[in-house]
Amino acid sequence: MKSQLLVILSFFAFSGCGPTLSDMPSGVVIPYPFNPAGKTILIQPFYFYPEIATNVDRSFVEKFGEIIAADVQNCLKKGGFRYPVVVWTEGQLKGDLLITGTIKRVSGGHATHRKLFELFGFGATEVTAVGEIIDTKTARSLVGFSFTKRSHYTWQENETAVRENVSEIAQEIAQVIIQSQE
Numbered sequence: 001m002k003s004q005l006l007v008i009l010s011f012f013a014f015s016g017c018g019p020t021l022s023d024m025p026s027g028v029v030i031p032y033p034f035n036p037a038g039k040t041i042l043i044q045p046f047y048f049y050p051e052i053a054t055n056v057d058r059s060f061v062e063k064f065g066e067i068i069a070a071d072v073q074n075c076l077k078k079g080g081f082r083y084p085v086v087v088w089t090e091g092q093l094k095g096d097l098l099i100t101g102t103i104k105r106v107s108g109g110h111a112t113h114r115k116l117f118e119l120f121g122f123g124a125t126e127v128t129a130v131g132e133i134i135d136t137k138t139a140r141s142l143v144g145f146s147f148t149k150r151s152h153y154t155w156q157e158n159e160t161a162v163r164e165n166v167s168e169i170a171q172e173i174a175q176v177i178i179q180s181q182e
Contacts, residue, residue, distance in 0.1 A: 039096035055108030071170030101131020108158030
C-alpha cells in the first residue's frame with residue numbers, strides 16, 4: 001500500500017503537477033533613482049481588452065483597467081501619499097509622476113480543479129500587468145514593471161479570485177513607489 005502511494009505521489013511530482021511554491025516571475029527595473037516624496041502621482045487606467053480574458057464573465061472584468069488604477073491610488077493613500085490622482089485623459093498632465101500600464105493576461109483558471117486538486121496547483125487563476133512610472137517633466141521612464149499574480153489555493157469563484165489578483169498587483173505597484181522614498 002505504501003509503495004503504491006509513493007508511486008502515485010512520485011508520478012505527480014515528476015510530471016510537473018506538484019504544488020507551485022512561488023508566484024510567476026515578476027520584475028521591476030529602476031534605471032534612474034527617484035524620490036516620490038511630496039510629488040503628485042498621476043495614475044492612468046490600465047489598457048485592457050476584455051476579449052483576452054478566459055474562463056471569466058467578460059462583463060465582470062471589463063473595468064479591470066480602471067479598477068487597478070483605483071486600487072493603486074488607494075494603496076498610495078494608505079502609504080502616506082497625499083496626491084495620488086486617477087486621470088482619465090491623455091492631454092496635458094499636471095503632475096510629477098505618471099503610472100501607466102497594460103493588463104496583458106486574465107485567466108480565471110478552473111474553480112472545480114482548484115477545489116478538488118488544490119495541493120497540486122491545478123486550476124490556478126492568473127493576471128499579468130506590465131507598465132511604467134514616468135517623470136512627466138522629462139518624459140523619462142523611471143521604473144518599468146511586470147507583475148504576474150496567481151491564485152492556486154483558493155476556493156473562490158473565478159471572478160472573485162482574479163479580482164484578488166488585480167488587487168495584489170496594485171499593491172505591488174504602490175510598494176515600488178513607497179519603497180523608493182526610503
